[in-house]
Amino acid sequence: MLYQYRCWLRLQLRSYFLIPLFGINFSLTLLFDNIKHHRHQSFRKTENMTTLFLDIGNSHIKLAEKQGVKWEVVFKASNGSLEGLTEVVEQYPDINLMVVCSVREDVLNKILDVLNFIDVKVLTSSLIDSVSLDYETPDTLGMDRFLTCYGAVSVTDHDVICVDAGTACTVDWMTNEGIYRGGVIMPGLKLFHEMMERKLPELPSVDYYIPTQWPGKSTKQSVQWGTSGGYLVVINGFIRKYLEIIEGETDLFLTGGDSLYLSENLDSSLKVHHRPHLLFDGMEMFWKDLERLD
Numbered sequence: 551m552l553y554q555y556r557c558w559l560r561l562q563l564r565s566y567f568l569i570p571l572f573g574i575n576f577s578l579t580l581l582f583d584n585i586k587h588h589r590h591q592s593f594r595k596t597e598n599m600t601t602l603f604l605d606i607g608n609s610h611i612k613l614a615e616k617q618g619v620k621w622e623v624v625f626k627a628s629n630g631s632l633e634g635l636t637e638v639v640e641q642y643p644d645i646n647l648m649v650v651c652s653v654r655e656d657v658l659n660k661i662l663d664v665l666n667f668i669d670v671k672v673l674t675s676s677l678i679d680s681v682s683l684d685y686e687t688p689d690t691l692g693m694d695r696f697l698t699c700y701g702a703v704s705v706t707d708h709d710v711i712c713v714d715a716g717t718a719c720t721v722d723w724m725t726n727e728g729i730y731r732g733g734v735i736m737p738g739l740k741l742f743h744e745m746m747e748r749k750l751p752e753l754p755s756v757d758y759y760i761p762t763q764w765p766g767k768s769t770k771q772s773v774q775w776g777t778s779g780g781y782l783v784v785i786n787g788f789i790r791k792y793l794e795i796i797e798g799e800t801d802l803f804l805t806g807g808d809s810l811y812l813s814e815n816l817d818s819s820l821k822v823h824h825r826p827h828l829l830f831d832g833m834e835m836f837w838k839d840l841e842r843l844d
């Protein structure tokens with residue numbers, strides 16, 4: 551009920567803000583300015599048509615398809631090598647659209663070049679209505695952060711704290727009304743280790759492990775505390791900091807390559823949702839809400 555109300559409210563707010571301020575033409579331009587018109591096609595998903603979702607992350611790209619209620623990742627590669635992507639996409643003769651979220655402009659442009667035979671819709675922060683953004687630099691906000699939170703609020707009536715534990719790790723807050731309140735950008739778990747290895751080469755490189763003994767009683771344990779342990783302590787600290795200012799009930803969402811590690815090691819009193827495909831959930835919800843508005 552609350553969720554339906556929120557959707558309704560978001561759409562109302564969006565139409566109130568977009569239409570009177572800019573006029574219908576401009577709001578439609580906003581919606582479609584990122585679509586590459588390579589073929590004359592309808593954007594609406596019709597029966598038996600496939601929509602693919604592409605996450606261009608800081609180090610990896612992932613292509614996914616929703617099968618029933620589950621996400622199937624059909625292609626994953628390092629950002630540097632797009633080899634094989636076209637072949638995978640070509641296996642979908644009925645593809646009508648690819649929805650994209652990108653944090654890498656250079657990789658995005660290469661992909662738009664390579665996939666010039668399909669329609670692509672890039673979700674950018676310019677598509678977010680301003681009432682949903684409590685962020686002073688919306689133009690530079692990473693759309694992955696917003697969409698991850700967007701996916702999270704769609705499955706709970708509470709405020710959400712989202713930890714996206716990837717190459718970078720973000721710890722962000724969105725209210726239960728769908729207002730993005732900002733957050734934290736910090737190094738990911740792998741970077742914690744790599745920073746030490748690069749700048750302190752005399753120290754041993756250690757595996758991702760938190761010692762059972764506190765404090766560290768050896769060089770290895772001390773470094774493990776400072777890397778894997780530090781990563782957890784920092785995230786826990788940010789969660790605690792949020793709970794000092796969030797008044798309502800709050801759920802914790804974990805996603806990204808290191809979210810399993812977090813789900814096994816973070817000890818939180820909050821309800822924890824481990825959702826590896828939260829960004830895809832958010833992309834799909836946001837895209838559907840845009841279509842509904844249209």
Ligand SMILES: Nc1ncnc2c1ncn2[C@@H]1O[C@H](COP(=O)(O)OP(=O)(O)OP(=O)(O)O)[C@@H](O)[C@H]1O
Pocket residue numbers: 606607608609610611653694714715716717718719738739740741806807808
């Ligand atoms: N099989 C794996 N392959 C690659 N990275 C992995 C794997 N398993 C765990 N990881 C961890 O996942 C992290 C990368 O996460 P993810 O794939 O979510 O990043 P990304 O999407 O490229 O970057 P970001 O989320 O910052 O945009 C790495 O830092 C690594 O520690």
Ligand SMILES: CC(C)(CO)[C@@H](O)C(=O)NCCC(=O)O
Pocket residue numbers: 608653690691692693694695718719720735
């Ligand atoms: C923080 C990352 C790198 C996380 O993927 C991405 O969301 C990004 O590049 N953001 C831009 C800066 C910002 O979000 O304000």
Ligand SMILES: [K+]
Pocket residue numbers: 605607608694714716806829
């Ligand atoms: K990501």
